[in-house]
Ligand code: DUC
Ligand code: ZN
């Protein structure tokens with residue numbers, strides 16, 4: 432057996448199920464051995480008893496995604512993945528979005544071009560299906576699913592993206608036939624439009640009214656409808672970016688009835704509230720995202736959902752629009768109506784440190800839940816496991832060696848995204864990745880990227896079915 436390329440010594444290793452102290456031996460970018468391995472390798476890194484977790488899988492982020500309103504995302508596959516790497520994420524799954532009237536294949540080809548030569552970490556694509564024509568349903572999607580694009584998002588809101596219930600049923604039936612996993616953005620579009628018109632007629636156009644136009648009940652209704660449609664078709668679905676106890680309760684009830692509903696939440700629903708939208712002037716636009724941040728009480732319920740397993744996935748939903756940018760949050764003008772402000776908050780770099788610091792170190796969740804939510808479960812659901820998402824012989828050596836005894840105030844200046852703000856400015860954190868490795872390469876150290884652009888590899892989903900997705904290929 433050839434010598435090891437790297438040994439990480441004295442690691443406090445955590446997976447989704449176990450913790451153990453030991454050394455990690457790496458050969459050809461993969462974990463070759465775990466145990467007491469001595470120092471016989473070309474390179475040795477002493478973890479000095481630091482916590483070591485699997486590299487993060489950020490299963491929901493937006494990079495260089497074309498927008499129908501002419502706004503431009505601040506991060507492409509270069510800056511976005513450098514930022515991800517510095518925050519401990521070693522695999523990103525952004526979205527290739529079908530433009531209505533065009534094929535899904537065109538979106539996939541375009542997105543590969545956008546990524547070409549840029550990523551410093553590994554990546555996969557979710558599809559977004561906005562135009563489920565007979566050709567898309569009968570030919571394109573089955574072909575793409577067969578090629579390893581096995582998960583796609585559909586929307587219940589936004590004029591340029593939303594599907595009618597009838598179309599959702601068609602797409603869910605296709606997912607059942609072909610063994611794909613639909614992800615659903617659950618908000619009731621007609622309610623949002625109706626409330627937005629009323630608010631505007633009353634002159635209520637400031638960012639703070641964004642949350643009045645999208646109250647929890649409209650998320651709850653849509654989540655319930657999405658679950659009902661999935662139950663009708665008998666296909667598992669994953670509800671993305673769940674923000675409220677109202678929507679979470681629907682998911683929890685469905686799970687309790689044995690319906691295969693998966694769910695994702697994001698940092699903005701743990702660390703922001705509707706009050707952040709009410710910051711003076713146009714400042715609140717920084718926190719406009721959909722669904723919107725809710726109440727402190729909702730935050731506590733979302734923590735409960737993370738702790739009790741309602742949520743399988745913790746993603747950033749990084750949607751990077753700069754604040755002082757005529758193509759960013761001010762795309763529709765200096766003080767645009769909330770309805771015209773691009774939706775989304777940045778967070779690809781802060782996702783893992785926030786959850787480690789506020790979740791694990793403050794004992795709201797345990798370390799195994801952290802690993803499962805940030806790496807193992809998303810890798811399984813999206814067909815990247817076991818290459819990604821855990822620490823075991825044969826897996827890619829994607830690892831985070833953590834500093835967990837820090838005490839510092841987060842500022843945007845520390846971050847590597849191309850966005851001019853972080854919604855978490857001023858938070859005190861106690862954890863940050865010390866060293867981040869991707870396939871055995873050190874790609875970030877103490878907040879500095881050390882990776883070559885373009886080293887990241889594209890991954891198709893494997894056909895190995897995670898538990899709960901055995902419906903695939905049912906006739
Ligand atoms: N949905 C997302 O998934 N991301 C940003 C905005 C939105 O509505
Ligand atoms: Zn969405």
Ligand code: ZN
Pocket residue numbers: 491492493748749750
């Ligand atoms: Zn998103």
